[in-house]
Amino acid sequence: MKAMKFFTVIALAMMSVFTITSCDNDNDVYWYYPPYPNALVTVKPVSDNGFYLQLDDSTTLFPTNMKTSPYGDKEVRALVCFTEVKPVNSDYTKSVEINWMDSILTKKGVPYPGEEGEAEYGEDPIEIVKDWVNIAEDGYLTLRFRTRWGNNGVAHFVNLFTGVNPDDPYEVEFRHNAFGDVNGVWGDALVAFRLSDLPDTEGKTVKLTLKYKSFSGEKSIQFDYCSRKAAGSTNIAEKPAYSSRVK
Incomplete structure (x- = not known):
């Protein structure tokens, strides 16, 4: 039986956060790496193979560390783990770095x-x-x-x-x-x-x-x-990118 990525996500979410200790033992620095998703988004393609993430009906995210969508010109829903960064792209609500993303x-x-x-x-x-x-x-x-x-x-x-x-x-x-x-x-x-x-x-x-x-x-x-407020791509991906056991 093919294992679903969903179970992998759940398992990762149960792991402890990773920490890195600085050389100065009196000033330990803790870096949290979240292996779990912190958002459900719509991945929306735009011109020149770019894309952005629609977080909810009114919030948009600009990915600073990815120039092209891994899903090409297909619009998909996806789980994502992101970190907010500055400065904010003026065309979007927030700018983010994508730690990982997996379509459903x-x-x-x-x-x-x-x-x-x-x-x-x-x-x-x-x-x-x-x-x-x-x-x-x-x-x-x-x-x-x-x-x-x-x-x-x-x-x-x-x-x-x-x-x-x-x-x-x-x-x-x-x-x-x-x-x-x-x-x-x-x-x-x-x-x-x-x-x-x-x-x-x-x-x-x-x-x-x-x-x-x-x-x-x-x-x-x-x-x-509430109906979708903004016009967007209707090129919906039909393939089961998130689980090989549903279609």
């Missing part, structure tokens, strides 16, 4: 295909794990989910249906097709869905309802949601 599976939502088209998207259960990465921001719904994974190398198929409720355009549904890989060990993965099919909230914050099938039955969660 980033996909567009799927307009509800009707009952006749549902089968390929599956209805295998998942659990939504309580975590700081579960958020609706910058036009995306990002989720950490948990299910069972076997050791047969099968990539699970996850999607987000939009337009499932004619009476509520902000109701969406998580769908999971495990392709029969349902008897393995518990494991987590991250995914981000672009919400560009939803109606513009016109600057207002509304309730976004996520429906999903859990291992104990049908459940729902609500998120605060």
